[in-house]
Amino acid sequence: MAYKLFYWPGIQGRGEFVRLALEDAGAAYEDVGRSQGEAALMAAMKKLDPVHRPFAPPFLQDGDVLVGQTANILYCLGPKLDLAPADEAGRLWVNQLQLTIADMVAEAHDTHHPVASGLYYDDQKAEALRRARDFTENRIPKFLSYFEEILANNPGGAGCLAGASASYADLSLFQLVEGLRYAFPKAMARMARSLPQVTALCDAVSRRPGIAAYLKSPRRQPFNEEGIFRHYPELDADHEAPQRFANPT
Structure with a gap:
């Protein structure tokens, strides 16, 4: 079925x-x-x-x-779908990674709607500019550096987040990075050299047969300014070096 x-x-x-x-x-x-x-x-x-x-x-x-x-x-x-470890501890770990990705997705959304989802972007543009600057300077580096560290220290190796084979968390990290590249190309370009593990994972996911076929098909809709990841050039302005993190999360 x-x-x-x-x-x-x-x-x-x-x-x-x-x-x-x-x-x-x-x-x-x-x-x-x-x-x-x-x-x-x-x-x-x-x-x-x-x-x-x-x-x-x-x-x-x-x-x-x-x-x-x-x-x-x-x-x-x-x-x-054979996209999760067989043991409970492994499944919980992949779920934890997925929930962390979900946290970043929510923060990405809030860069263009920081006040209220029911308001238009133009109704909260000043607040969005402030929120996006913190997101690109601090939050993107903090989250993606975390995933870089997880990939580098995964005892299973194989260039994936958990265990020795790909999980749905790897596919979701690919989608997160693709969305950020669309919405914040300048910020992501600045980080590229510091994310070799994340970059390699995304490249590997894009080559998986099912994903590669999907990405070339009409079923894969393009990113647009109605979704979570939106490219507003003013929110991706060039900034100075990242500030220190203000809090541990």
Whole structure:
């Protein structure tokens, strides 16, 4: 039975992290928002079990099971798609990495909507400029340096985040970096030399057969200014050297 992925059409968004796992594994799935339109997606949401209704897309239907939240969906799919370790400790570690990626995704979103998601970007542009400067100077280096360190110290080697083979966290780190390269090309170019492990991982993920085919297909929608990662040139201005981190997180 094919999986059913419910997410908004027209953007990659958080649903893209799930799509990459499904595409990498060659799993059969229907992307309901894209195949049937937003009206069908909204109608499906109204029919959800009120006791266990997901807060918002993405959510995934796997037979009789409905799973929401990107990291939770991937935790569910990982073992089925051979994209997670077999042992519980390993699965929890990959989930922890995924949740850290989710933290950075949320911060990337907040660079262009720092005040409220319900306001237009132009309504909060001054605040966005301040938020983006801190993000590019401090938060991007802090997060990506962490992943660089994890890759360098992974006892399993093989150029992946956990164990000796790729997991969904590797695919998600690829998507995160691709999104940051689109939204903040100058900031990412400044960091490139300090991220050899992350760069190598992203290159390796892009060459995986399922991912390579997906990236060349019309199913891979381009980044745009409606999604999480948005390229507003004024938010990617050239800055001086990064400031010291103001807090441990």
